[in-house]
Amino acid sequence: MDSQPDLDYIKAQIMHLESSMNEFVDSKASLLKALHEEQVVSARNLLSYLALRNQDIRELQDLLHIYGLSSLASSEGHVLRQVQAIRERLGHIYQKEELDHCTFAFSKLKMGEKSRLLFGQKAEANMPYLMVTFDAEFADDYAKVKSLLQNGMNVARINCAHDDEDTWSRMINQVRIASEQTGIPCKIYMDLAGPKIRTQILGKGRDKGKVKIREGQLIWMIEDDLDVDKSETVISPNESGIIQQLRKGDRVFIDDGAIRCIVEKVKKEKIGLRIVRISSKKDLLKEGKGINFPDSFLQVPSLTDFDRACLPFICENADLVGYSFVKTAGDIAVLRQALQEKSESYPQLIIKIETLEAVENLPSLLLEGMKEQAFGVMIARGDLAVEIGFERLGEIQEEILWICESGHVPVVWATQVLETLHKSGMATRSEITDAGHAAMAECVMINKGDYTIEVMETLRDVIHRTSTHRVKKRFTLRPLKIAQKFLLG
The missing domain is CATH 3.20.20.60 (Phosphoenolpyruvate-binding domains)
Incomplete structure (x- = not known):
């Protein structure tokens, strides 16, 4: 091994990781009590893993590899026990009751x-x-x-x-x-x-269930078909309450993202969508296609x-x-x-x-x-x-x-x-x-x-x-x- 300072650093970091895991799990004691008894050990390991992945341990990972110690990669199912195993290899002695029950064998069995x-x-x-x-x-x-x-x-x-x-x-x-x-x-x-947030065609093309569109076009989204202008391209998301939750600049994707739009106009009962890209070969907007709102946390x-x-x-x-x-x-x-x-x-x-x-x-x-x-x-x-x-x-x-x-x-x-x-x-x-x-x-x-x-x-x-x-x-x-x-x- 090259230098004692590196080993001291590894020991300190591993000890800190174990401490932070245990502290976080202990802070969630009331949450653990509400779980099915068969899930408690798994939940504790999940919380330990989240505590680990809240930190940047890339440098530590490299040092573990350099010194031929077990790394923390691929130890998701038994992460606290893996940390303890590394500490044992570095000379720390645990009492039997201190060792985590969630071992590699346990995680595989579970x-x-x-x-x-x-x-x-x-x-x-x-x-x-x-x-x-x-x-x-x-x-x-x-x-x-x-x-x-x-x-x-x-x-x-x-x-x-x-x-x-x-x-x-x-x-x-x-x-x-x-x-x-x-x-x-x-x-x-x-x-x-x-x-079922899917396209319902209300304006032009309603009788055919599809309508020709082009990039740069403004289309409208409304929730009902009252007073729809049959000469315009108008769609409904087929679910109530969505229109009111959209904001200018929100992205709207139709047909698994093949049609990409941006909310450009926001009015009381309708939304204006600017088509910015059409990825499909046929420039058609069809009935029953899925609509996604990646920027909008819809209620x-x-x-x-x-x-x-x-x-x-x-x-x-x-x-x-x-x-x-x-x-x-x-x-x-x-x-x-x-x-x-x-x-x-x-x-x-x-x-x-x-x-x-x-x-x-x-x-x-x-x-x-x-x-x-x-x-x-x-x-x-x-x-x-x-x-x-x-x-x-x-x-x-x-x-x-x-x-x-x-x-x-x-x-x-x-x-x-x-x-x-x-x-x-x-x-x-x-x-x-x-x-x-x-x-x-x-x-x-x-x-x-x-x-x-x-x-x-x-x-x-x-x-x-x-x-x-x-x-x-x-x-x-x-x-x-x-x-x-x-x-x-």
Whole structure:
């Protein structure tokens, strides 16, 4: 070893880290008491990790590597015990009762237990669970459903934004019969629709459901069709109360960001949107396309009246329920109460992260979820990418994975996994790379498409090849804004 001053510095920094972790966890004692008893150790580790990631330890990381000591990278699931292990290597002696219970073995065991509670048993230990989105045609196609099971489907996903209870029942029936006859278990996951903020064309093009647009054009957004000028391009967001919450300069994205607008005019009952960019080949604004407001923290209920109407069916038939457009811990409490009113044993919860507000509130969302014995998080990368900016998605999805790992919360990696392969039969190079990253999650969601079996086969092959390499990643551990915001809040 080169110099004693460096070792003294490492010892002091590691001792400071342990102290700051313990102090922060102790400050949240009342919060920990409200959690499910099976979640307390995980919650303590989550809080310890947030305390760690509130600090800049890049220099310390480099020194740990130089001296051949265990680094703090890849220790999310047992972070305090990792710090203690480093101190032990540097000569510190702990009493047995001082050592944290959350070891590497414990964290691996806990994540496995929670994953099985949510997604059931699976045949391949090194493969993530596979969740397959059902199309309406699956309701009457037993052979297709059976084939999906035989090719690795662990969870059947039904989106309540589409079809109806009769179709959902037939889908579920096909899964149950195929599962019984093949002996392959399969969970039923049902996605709540959430607020349907989608384009409704009210002015020009209303009869066709689409209208020609151009860059630089001013279009109008209103909430009802009273006195609409049929010669102008006018749309509605299909949800009340949104217009009043927009401000001049706010960005508005339509159709997964293909149409980008800026709020230019703000009037009492309408908003003027200047189209600044059209990324699609056809300059068309169509009916039913999603609208995102990345600069606006909208006060729109995550649990809609339609969602509430779906809950009795979901409680009776589903194993898992997906919660769309969650923003705050209070949103989770609202759904929990609604579920408890319908059933004593309600489906387990999957929290969908698809807004900037949900990302910023992630620690609070996880701690609220920990009032349940088990729950999961879905990284809904479609809406999330539009909300936070496509260039930030790679960074943010990894931060979500790290933080969820620290709380032993299983993650579903969702949206556009091998999308081009699914639609056309051939994957792009970038999709293959993205599919390899899916191995970092406990479950991978596959959307609808014509080549579902091929997607499952490719995904299995890619993950088998890449999963043995991802542990070799080395992270510098700069501060996470998510952790800083939670500690300051």
